Amino acid sequence: xxxxxxxxxxxxxxxxxxxxxxxxxxxxxxxxxxxxxxxxxxxxxxxxxxxxxxxxxxxxxxxxxxxxxxxxxxxxxxxxxxxxxxxxxxxxxxxxxxxxxxxxxxxxxxxxxxxxxxxxxxxxxxxxxxxxxxxxxxxxxxxxxxxxxxxxxxxxxxxxxxxxxxxxxxxxxxxxxxxxxxxxxxxxxxxxxxxxxxxxxxxxxxxxxxxxxxxxxxxxxxxxxxxxxxxxxxxxxxxxxxxxxxxxxxxxxxxxxxxxxxxxxxxxx
Numbered sequence: 001x002x003x004x005x006x007x008x009x010x011x012x013x014x015x016x017x018x019x020x021x022x023x024x025x026x027x028x029x030x031x032x033x034x035x036x037x038x039x040x041x042x043x044x045x046x047x048x049x050x051x052x053x054x055x056x057x058x059x060x061x062x063x064x065x066x067x068x069x070x071x072x073x074x075x076x077x078x079x080x081x082x083x084x085x086x087x088x089x090x091x092x093x094x095x096x097x098x099x100x101x102x103x104x105x106x107x108x109x110x111x112x113x114x115x116x117x118x119x120x121x122x123x124x125x126x127x128x129x130x131x132x133x134x135x136x137x138x139x140x141x142x143x144x145x146x147x148x149x150x151x152x153x154x155x156x157x158x159x160x161x162x163x164x165x166x167x168x169x170x171x172x173x174x175x176x177x178x179x180x181x182x183x184x185x186x187x188x189x190x191x192x193x194x195x196x197x198x199x200x201x202x203x204x205x206x207x208x209x210x211x212x213x214x215x216x217x218x219x220x221x222x223x224x225x226x227x228x229x230x231x232x233x234x235x236x237x238x239x240x241x242x243x244x245x246x247x248x249x250x251x252x253x254x255x256x257x258x259x260x261x262x263x264x265x266x267x268x269x
Contacts, residue, residue: 094137
């Protein structure tokens, strides 16, 4: 029996929602999840540090792998996992797309004409096509946390979908709590069938180019280099290749990075 695209999306979203609920009941930190928290009245996207501490650090570019659940061109990772107390009970957290869907052309991410990213959770859904679009919001848990996995599926309007590729969406998180300002933009880079050695340099390009900032030592995005940034460097002290706190690119967070933060203490230019 054939099913409609809408039915397929609903069934997929239902599976994701049930899986998300089960994951929450046997909760263990998912190191790949996006961790949204409210810091200084602003939603910040973070990631779990890969150890047993439960600590997080800022991150705004996240990888995703289509097909990881066995369904081609579709994924529910990364999910969103906010610890208890991150938001006020009774409020909702939501998603907006700040730009259209983009596809890697070999040197940059360009508009993905004729393609769409279908975002859904149960019956809630929106499509990211050529331009920015408002999404939907979901209730936070009674303890102020949230653990949700949206279903994200790449599809073609008419022509066949390319067999492989890398895609990019630019997002923001918002809250219905008026005391929590929207997040800074964050990006998800999707691998659709590329070998790791093909995808890794694309992802590295995204990290290097999407986050270009006039004040690279302002690690927490507060608008100045201060004790918060110093604390992030100290938190990551030691071998840490690829960390944003490895400011001098030495492969570890050490006295050199500490010195750079101290040297640039004060307001960002």
